[in-house]
């Protein structure tokens with residue numbers, strides 16, 4: 079093996095803040111290199127420099143021993159370095175093949191200024207087949223699930239023949255099945271001679287596919303190890319600097335005579351194309367209970383959350399909270415009666431990237447008197463509130479007066495959770511609460527959710543992370559094609575049994 | 590980082606002005622005059638003499654309001670280009686109230702005229718607001734075309750049913766004394782300027798201190814986030830366009846009662862107060878302080894034109910040339926804001942400075 083990519087004292091500063099501090103990274107040709115580290119450690123920043131999304135402040139990059147200085151991502155791609163971002167950069171209204179070919183359209187043989195869309199479709203279909211992706215190239219991107227969108231991002235790079243593929247937290251948005259599929263695909267790519275740099279917070283994945291691991295902490299490399307010579311616990315300890323519980327202690331303490339606080343009855347809705355996506359869903363949640371929803375992504379969970387959090391309208395059925403009908407209430411009305419909402423997509427629904435931290439910290443409670451003095455906003459109170467969230471949840475920020483766009487993915491997620499928990503709710507709707515969050519913070523967030531439950535709070539937990547649903551929930555409803563197919567007790571059910579339900583097997587056959 | 594941004598904003602606004610003045614100076618030199626002297630007279634007379642300054646402030650009143658009317662929609666990512674038409678109908682209706690409703694109490698008379706003017710602006714803005722909120726019809730196109738519809742309707746009304754038969758030209762009757770703002774001493778300044786400042790101040794305060802401003806910012810920057818946090822986007826869009834219409838109508842009514850006193854075909858001046866407001870808002874980067882400064886600067890430029898004519902042999906059209914050049918530069922900026930032109934251009938060149946994440 080020879081070294082394909084190397085950095086020397088690579089440094090990135092944002093103002094006074096050093097996000098990458100003299101990084102010396104070495105990547106061998108044909109290996110899968112895992113990069114791990116806490117939220118805000120500087121992983122994305124490092125990769126963004128390799129891909130020349132952002133220019134380094136100082137230091138050098140060597141490709142096959144030669145110093146290189148890219149001017150743009152396009153430049154990087156031409157030299158064989160491609161990247162799939164933590165947050166996708168697709169054009170939602172375009173079709174799959176149009177997105178794959180964006181910027182490298184195939185011109186028509188005769189009329190050079192036109193695009194030969196037939197040929198484009200053909201080539202993309204071949205590409206999809208070659209790498210065994212399950213994707214219709216003529217589908218419009220906005221109709222696709224996140225997992226499918228990610229495939230497009232990877233195909234985009236493969237189409238451009240990159241040798242080094244950088245993946246920034248590719249698995250955080252995938253279902254377990256999709257994760258396995260992706261990991262297989264990565265191995266396949268490696269077998270075909272590609273070098274892969276993989277950022278992930280999931281140590282299982284690191285152990286499963288990588289050849290070597292680099293650990294980054296606070297902008298510095300603090301360790302390089304061979305995967306075969308380490309284990310999950312050791313990596314976790316290196317990252318966080320202390321022992322981490324990889325699964326939380328959940329005593330599943332269902333209280334005596336629990337009272338029902340949240341009731342969903344026959345909830346139904348259609349999407350914009352008129353298809354029924356949530357189909358007569360019914361469940362109850364009691365005080366002091368975590369009700370989990372498991373299911374393969376795209377079976378109506380997203381829509382169910384949107385329905386319950388005031389972002390979509392129900393066509394039938396009801397929702398009752400503390401005995402009151404709250405069907406189709408607006409998000410701020412829900413929040414005002416003690417329902418907290420952690421939405422699925424942090425940058426689309428949870429936060430506004432271009433607004434300041436403090437403005438985001440009051441989102442959803444903009445009418446609350448807690449932030450006002452004499453009926454108008456008191457910026458001092460708002461800033462104090464925001465500071466409290468940052469302190470309590472150890473959110474790493476560079477500039478308090480800056481916008482949310484400066485936050486790393488995990489820290490942005492923490493800001494949402496901090497804000498929602500701070501409102502002292504009685505009921506919490508948590509959709510993918512730990513997506514993209516580091517293991518130390520996952521432990522913390524899980525503990526927060528359990529403490530909340532133990533204080534008598536009720537939780538609806540939706541997560542594509544089956545182990546998360548299994549370890550936290552007191553009861554699990556499995557969704558399939560918009561319906562709740564069955565309810566199971568996580569203590570008495572195996573992952574395999576739930577997996578069968580998620581695939582649509584009728585409950586009687588399982589139990 | 591923050592100061593850097595304000596600096597860029599400042600440059601963005603000042604640069605077009607400086608460039609325009611520079612080109613103007615070259616033209617003045619070409620006619621064989623001294624540009625320093627010309628600009629000295631122009632700005633000296635319109636800003637540094639009591640008479641000039643009060644004239645300038647007087648003319649800045651409506652601009653301040655039309656500028657604000659545009660800015661609040663701009664910040665929310667909406668484009669109310671109908672300020673001109675809303676101002677015209679507001680002025681016209683206030684003119685009718687002033688001339689046909691004989692209310693002897695001067696406060697009451699003006700108050701009714703303001704209310705009717707603002708209401709007219711709101712009603713007229715309702716068309717694009719509903720089209721936008723319920724049918725997603727681009728409000729820019731609708732408001733733009735409705736201006737010409739309104740101009741034509743008002744031309745018909747003022748030359749037909751409401752024409753002052755005694756006058757030798759097309760005009761509505763002059764409003765009653767009780768609907769006219771009295772001037773301060775021998776200046777042209779009236780209490781309307783104070784009123785305009787007050788309305789502007791209230792808007793600014795609401796923007797900075799209440800959910801109103803939060804909504805504007807959030808909707809402008811991320812509609813889905815706004816919806817998810819319970820800010821009703823559709824309702825807010827309607828409300829904002831209506832508020833914008835109300836301010837425009839109010840501005841028209843004020844212009845009627847403090848300057849024109851009757852509706853003629855040149856009620857809103859050569860360039861049009863609504864269009865000027867657009868310029869003012871762009872020049873001031875849609876920020877409150879920016880709008881105050883740019884409205885005063887712009888109206889100094891306008892009043893300065895007369896002084897250039899009076900005191901030098903430079904044709905006053907030079908000011909129109911300078912205005913035109915500013916407009917040209919600003920339209921580039923506007924197109925950029927609306928359609929992301931520069932971004933697209935530089936992206937084509939190779940995605941040089943992508944976002945950090």
Ligand SMILES: Nc1ncnc2c1ncn2[C@@H]1O[C@H](COP(=O)(O)OP(=O)(O)OP(=O)(O)O)[C@@H](O)[C@H]1O
Nearest residue numbers: 092097117118119120121122123484486487488945
């Ligand atoms: N454009 C920016 N301006 C200012 N600070 C920034 C910017 N981009 C990143 N940072 C800061 O740099 C640090 C590293 O961010 P980065 O996104 O690289 O973290 P990360 O390791 O990828 O974390 P995560 O696991 O949460 O994605 C963070 O503290 C972040 O706040």
Ligand SMILES: [Mg+2]
Nearest residue numbers: 122164486487
């Ligand atoms: Mg990251």
